[in-house]
Structure formats: structure tokens, C-alpha cells
Amino acid sequence: MKKDYKKVVLNGSKKITKSNVHDVASKYNHIVRKARLAKLGLDLISNIKVLASMIKDYAKGNYKRVPWDTIVAVTFALIYFLTPVDLIPDVIPFLGYVDDIGVLKFVLSRFIKEIEEYKRWKESNSSVNFA
Numbered sequence: 295m296k297k298d299y300k301k302v303v304l305n306g307s308k309k310i311t312k313s314n315v316h317d318v319a320s321k322y323n324h325i326v327r328k329a330r331l332a333k334l335g336l337d338l339i340s341n342i343k344v345l346a347s348m349i350k351d352y353a354k355g356n357y358k359r360v361p362w363d364t365i366v367a368v369t370f371a372l373i374y375f376l377t378p379v380d381l382i383p384d385v386i387p388f389l390g391y392v393d394d395i396g397v398l399k400f401v402l403s404r405f406i407k408e409i410e411e412y413k414r415w416k417e418s419n420s421s422v423n424f425a
Contacts, residue, residue, distance in 0.1 A: 298396075299393075299396045299397050299399075299400040300400055300404075302374075302393075302397060303367055303370060303371065303397060303400055303401060303404075306370040306373075306374065307363070307366040307367045307369075307370045309370075310365075310366040310369050310370050310373075314369055314373065315349060315352065315353050315365060315366075315369050316353045318346070318349050318353075318369050318372050318373060318376075319349050319350040319352070319353035319354070320353075321346075321372075321376065322346045322347065322349075322350050324376070325342060325346045325372055325375065325376060326339075326342065326343055326346060328375070328376065329342040329343070329375075332391050332394075334391065334395065338395065338398065338399075341398070341402055341409075342372075342375070342398065344409060344412070344413055344416075345368050345371065345372060345398075345401070345402075345409070346372060347412075347416065348360065348368060348409065348412045348416075349365065349368055349369055349372065351412075351416070352365055357412060357415060357416075359411065359412075359415070360408050360411075360412060361408065364405045364408045367401050367404065367405060368401055368405065370397075370401075371397050371398050371400075371401040374393075374394060374397045374398075375394045375397070375398060
């Protein structure tokens with residue numbers, strides 16, 4: 295199954311543009327609200343907040359020390375999470391977020407180094423603590 299998520303992310307990431315990055319960056323509050331409403335668990339909600347924050351800081355030009363392939367994969371994962379109709383529609387109770395979680399977890403594991411670097415930068419440059 296992990297290979298399927300890898301394929302979904304790699305194929306979807308090819309279509310991501312700078313405009314998509316800016317669009318996702320502007321939806322930080324919507325992303326966080328949906329994560330809380332989906333009751334995904336505190337750890338995953340915290341990770342989604344980190345991903346959304348990284349995209350927001352990248353789009354604003356505050357944080358550029360992240361490779362473009364990371365930005366497009368994270369952007370794609372957040373778009374996938376926001377989109378209610380995907381492999382398993384989000385309206386299906388319990389099952390609706392299985393594919394979203396798989397995509398998010400794949401991105402979190404694949405880009406862990408870059409995400410951890412961003413978290414250290416963010417925590418040292420603001421009062422934000424993602425824990």
C-alpha cells in the first residue's frame with residue numbers, strides 16, 4: 295500500500311505550480327480546522343499544522359531552505375487532504391480519511407529531514423512550538 299501512496303504523491307506532485315503553493319498557503323486556517331474536525335489524532339493534527347506552516351512561510355518568502363520537490367509534495371498532500379473527493383471520498387464515515395492519512399504519512403516520512411529542519415528554524419525564529 296505504501297508504494298501506492300508514493301505513486302499518488304509522485305504523480306500528483308508533477309502538476310503542482312507556484313500558484314498552487316500560494317493557494318494552499320492562504321488556506322492555513324481551513325487546513326487546520328479540517329484536521330481538527332476529522333479527529334485525526336493530536337500527533338497527525340500537529341504534523342499537518344507543521345506542513346501547512348512550512349508552505350505558508352515558503353510562499354511568503356520567510357523560509358526558502360527547502361527543496362522544491364519537498365514543497366510540491368507537501369503542497370500536493372495538503373491539496374489531497376482538502377479535496378473531499380479523492381480515492382476514498384471523505385464523506386464516508388471512518389474510511390473517508392484513510393487515503394488522506396496515507397498520503398500525509400508518506401510525505402511526512404519521505405521528507406522528515408526537511409520537515410525537522412523547518413521545525414527547528416520555526417521554533418528558533420518565533421514563539422511557535424509545534425509540540
